Amino acid sequence: MLVLLTIIRGIIWIVAFVYISRLFRQTRRWSDLILEILQISLITDVFPLGNQKYSVLDFFILIGLLVGLVTLTRMVSRVLKSKFLTATGLSRAVQDTTALIFNYTFIFLGTIVVLQVWVLDLSSLTVFASVLGVGVGLGLQGIAKEFVSGLVLIFERPIQVGDFVEVAGLMGTVERISVRSTEIRTLDQVSVILPNSRFLDSEVINWSHSSPISRLKIPVGVAYGSNLEIVRNLLIKVAKNHQDILSMPSPQVFFPSLVIVP
Incomplete structure (x- = not known):
């Protein structure tokens, strides 16, 4: 999104510059020359990729399509999660995992479709795959490690x-x-x-892997000479009145040791 905003901001500045320069006779000729050079530089095929050549404008179109794909995917993923997955009654973890898998699958398949629409021979991407492999070997080990770890967390679900x-x-x-x-x-x-x-x-x-129920040990100190029965009753009463404490198994109070504080 930041890249798209930067591109839009640059286009606005160029349009404003051209418009202002054409208001004056002295700068109108230079404005026409700049527009002609800009047009030629945008539409001229200068980037060879496989058996095809692409212009700067082609790459701008590709970036716009990919940004639109990611934006659309996020919107559909949010609607899927808020409207459909919530109605299924599935747990929040299952809903988030399903939405995440849909998100990346949609982006992957959509990217292939966009590249095909862009008339790109996918076999030519082997060069980029080789470069990416070298990049992973040289400096992207950390990113690759986090990516693989994320896939393990998503599918293995520890x-x-x-x-x-x-x-x-x-x-x-x-x-x-x-x-x-x-x-x-x-x-x-x-x-x-x-x-x-x-x-x-x-x-x-x-604490929630096999069961949402967990037992917590909370140490509580009381003054020496306190009535232990009153302390026990007060602690149990406080625990039972807490909304997240279950009645079964019921809370318990133990006095493992007494420490005299001077």
């Missing part, structure tokens, strides 16, 4: 959207999983973006 996890010293709820990174919302309501490889290279505690 973590899902909505899970409460603990990783790299952070505890929070998984809000979003993409092919490059995962967003976690901590208990302090802070969004943390973690690379996907972090979930495969380090130990991850998923």
